[in-house]
Amino acid sequence: DTEVTQTPKHLVMGMTNKKSLKCEQHMGHRAMYWYKQKAKKPPELMFVYSYEKLSINESVPSRFSPECPNSSLLNLHLHALQPEDSALYLCASSQDPPIGVSNQPQHFGDGTRLSIL
Amino acid sequence: GEDVEQSLFLSVREGDSSVINCTYTDSSSTYLYWYKQEPGAGLQLLTYIFSNMDMKQDQRLTVLLNKKDKHLSLRIADTQTGDSAIYFCAEMAPRSNTGKLIFGQGTTLQVKP
Numbered sequence: 001d002t003e004v005t006q007t008p009k010h011l012v013m014g015m016t017n018k019k020s021l022k023c024e025q026h027m028g029h030r031a032m033y034w035y036k037q038k039a040k041k042p043p044e045l046m047f048v049y050s051y052e053k054l055s056i057n058e059s060v061p062s063r064f065s066p067e068c069p070n071s072s073l074l075n076l077h078l079h080a081l082q083p084e085d086s087a088l089y090l091c092a093s094s095q096d097p098p099i100g101v102s103n104q105p106q107h108f109g110d111g112t113r114l115s116i117l
Numbered sequence: 118g119e120d121v122e123q124s125l126f127l128s129v130r131e132g133d134s135s136v137i138n139c140t141y142t143d144s145s146s147t148y149l150y151w152y153k154q155e156p157g158a159g160l161q162l163l164t165y166i167f168s169n170m171d172m173k174q175d176q177r178l179t180v181l182l183n184k185k186d187k188h189l190s191l192r193i194a195d196t197q198t199g200d201s202a203i204y205f206c207a208e209m210a211p212r213s214n215t216g217k218l219i220f221g222q223g224t225t226l227q228v229k230p
Binding site: 004006040041042043045048056058090092103104105106107108109110111113 | 147
């Protein structure tokens with residue numbers, strides 16, 4: 001059982017809709033991540049939050065808007081998505097943001113499978 | 118540069134050992150990870166190894182690291198049908214300092230009864 005909880009598990013939306021993906025962890029982790037994963041491919045990093053502040057944006061289009069309301073929650077707001085945005089969106093967390101040689105294994109949720117019509 | 122490579126597919130019989138191999142290019146990598154992904158699920162952290170170690174064993178799992186050849190392997194003893202999944206190796210390179218894991222393409226392990 002994963003300790004990172006993502007909702008919803010599945011989401012179908014049109015290109016003009018606005019929706020949000022939610023991620024929650026209660027492990028006291030201070031870094032949280034959003035990844036996008038296409039079928040048969042490894043996850044691709046989108047955003048990193050460290051201590052509730054956005055620290056990394058991997059050149060993600062602005063139709064994806066992350067938000068970290070508190071240390072346990074991470075949202076991904078979606079607006080005007082394209083069909084190619086259909087994918088599995090994974091949230092992860094680690095105890096601390098990785099700095100130098102520190103080991104900060106990332107723990108993943110089960111993801112939200114997003115389909116854009 | 119940073120690159121991680123894995124073979125794409127491995128098929129074994131139940132009860133046999135499985136060995137999944139991975140090569141990486143960043144010699145400054147400090148931690149290397151193995152993740153398992155079952156169909157319809159997220160990534161499950163299986164194990165990790167620090168770059169100053171040669172081997173790590175955890176129950177049925179044995180990780181071997183050859184730092185000179187930049188080669189990492191995951192051995193699963195007594196492979197079961199429940200081990201069927203995609204296995205990703207990943208490196209955390211200190212140069213990135215961003216939390217960015219560099220993943221391999223994943224090895225699909227098929228376990229035949």
